[in-house]
Amino acid sequence: MQAGPSTVVGPSTFRTGTTLGFQKQSSTLKAGLRRSLWCEAAQATRKERTQRRHQSVRNKVEGRSDRPRLAVYRSNNHIYAQVIDDSIGDTLVAASSLTPEIREKLNGGGGGNKGAAELVGRKIGELCLEQNISTVSFDRGGNVYHGRVKALADAAREAGLGF
Known part of the structure; x- marks a missing residue:
């Protein structure tokens, strides 16, 4: 048969x-x-597992005006971070490996590595302190807290951001 x-x-x-x-x-x-x-x-696909983790994280993390949410998105080539106040739906601060200041520090290198993630983390920490934002809730966006996501978080903490 x-x-x-x-x-x-x-x-x-x-x-x-x-x-x-x-x-x-x-x-x-x-x-x-x-x-x-x-x-x-x-077996679920990699995208389905990421979406499930992201939904689980979003159920626990909420950005408020006193403690906004630091959301991280990681693509193959770049990394993006933004600080969001979910109560009013505004992005307060944003940085990515595509911003001109960070791109010139990368010296033509790609934005899909730990070095770029550290630069974005430092930049987002500096911008938050300029806006008088000292603490945030970290939203890893369904990504595993490892590699580039962890490098960004550690660099933001070193810049003075608390979470």
């Missing part, structure tokens, strides 16, 4: 002896095949 697009692959398919084009499979091979089919269906 060939498994086609309309064929349901289940335990009864494995008992027939011809599963997915193979003849007389051993029970170990059948179990491994069943396990792999189940695992493929259960």
